[in-house]
Amino acid sequence: MEESKMLSSGELMDKILEALRCKQPLSVVSVGATESFVMAQYTLMPEEEFMKHSEAVIANKGEKSGFLHRGVRFPNVQLRDEVVEAVRQADIIGYNTLIRFKDAGRLTERVFNAYGIQPKYIYEAYLRRVIMFSQKDKFDQMLAGRKVLLIGSPAQQVRDTLNKTRKHALGFEIVGTVAIDEYEDVPEAKNQIDRYEFDLCLLAAGTNALILSAYISKVHGKVAFDLGSGLNSLHTDVIYSDYWLDHLIGINKLRGM
Numbered sequence: 634m635e636e637s638k639m640l641s642s643g644e645l646m647d648k649i650l651e652a653l654r655c656k657q658p659l660s661v662v663s664v665g666a667t668e669s670f671v672m673a674q675y676t677l678m679p680e681e682e683f684m685k686h687s688e689a690v691i692a693n694k695g696e697k698s699g700f701l702h703r704g705v706r707f708p709n710v711q712l713r714d715e716v717v718e719a720v721r722q723a724d725i726i727g728y729n730t731l732i733r734f735k736d737a738g739r740l741t742e743r744v745f746n747a748y749g750i751q752p753k754y755i756y757e758a759y760l761r762r763v764i765m766f767s768q769k770d771k772f773d774q775m776l777a778g779r780k781v782l783l784i785g786s787p788a789q790q791v792r793d794t795l796n797k798t799r800k801h802a803l804g805f806e807i808v809g810t811v812a813i814d815e816y817e818d819v820p821e822a823k824n825q826i827d828r829y830e831f832d833l834c835l836l837a838a839g840t841n842a843l844i845l846s847a848y849i850s851k852v853h854g855k856v857a858f859d860l861g862s863g864l865n866s867l868h869t870d871v872i873y874s875d876y877w878l879d880h881l882i883g884i885n886k887l888r889g890m
Contacts, residue, residue, distance in 0.1 A: 640725065640756040642764045642890055646771035648725060648754065652856050653775065653832060660850035661858045662843045663727035663758040664720060667692065667703050669740045671840055672720070674713045676747050677740075683707060697814055698786055700875070704839040705816045712816055716840060717748055719847035727758035731882050759887055761863040762873055767888040775833065775858075777803040782829050784811040784822065784845060785837030787865050794868045813838045813845075823848055831855060837864035 640648065645661070652659035664672075670688045674680075683689055684707060692703035705712055720726065729738035745751070765772045776799065783791055788810035795807060809829045813822045819841055826834075826849065834849050834857045836842040846857035862873040872884060 635751070635753070637752045637755045639730070640754050642756075642760045642768050643771065645725065645756050645760065646764065646768045646775065649775055649856060649858060650771060653779065656832075656854075657856075658850040658854045659725070659856045660719075660723045660846045661725045661727075661856075662720070662723045662846050663761060663859050663861055664741050664744075664843070665729065665758060665861075666737055666740070667705065668716060668720075668840050668843060669728075669744050670707070671705060671709070671713055671716050672744045672748070673740065674708055674710065676713075677743055680708055702786075702814075702839065704814055704841050709816070712840070715844050717750075719843040720750055721748075722847045722851060723752070723843070724850070725754040725756065726752040727756045727761065729759070730755070730757045731759065732877055757887075757890060758861075759878060759882060760890060761859075761861050762866070762878060763863075763884065763887050765860075765863060765866055766872065767890075773799070773803055776805045779805050779832040780830060781805055781807050782809055782811065782826065782831040782834040783807060783836075783864075784813060784826075784834060784842070785864055786812060786814065787837060787868055788812065790868045791835075791864055813841055816841055819844055826853070833858065835860050835864060835867075837861055 666688055670683055674683055689707040691701055693706050696702045728741040732738055792807045792810050808831050811822050811825045822845060836845060836859045842859040846859050849855050849857040865873050
């Protein structure tokens, strides 16, 4: 099986721009700790193990927003199967390649191996926090003249900010926003997506973003880019940081990748 190719932030943006120019479907997703635990249910881990883990405990508290928001509950075999299929269908997959902890990048690779998933292209998932800054010109090219759909809790704020700060210069149209908090909202989110004509969808919907990205790419034939917490930066113009980024990776290092 061919080894996955690691993409830099510039190469990742080039793939997105190429798909948009050629009007080809593309699903760019990220598999983090939560997604890895979702996929590990009853395969790598028995129920008693994953239900005791902090990731399941946090998810099952049901926070509606912020750093502790997960949008899923454990156990959930249907969710697991949908996420596995979405990852199989993804064109480019981000995960933790710089943080090599048991529950971070290493678990993701174990999950990929368990399901026989060999991505053609991979990238460091944390790049999504800085790519709108480190690749500003290409990011603007991605937006320029496009019909854009925004999905996630910050979507309306991002829409308003982009319309005020970049629409005049770049000539894009934000055709709509779709809110999604929980896995149970996925069917309605798909119904809303079906109502729009768009070229590009930017998402921040946690684990559910994988399912929706696959739907956008395969059913609608469009480009889906799961920006995760990075979507907030299009509203705040500030890099969304955390302990791992500040102390283990470093923003400057990430900007140069």
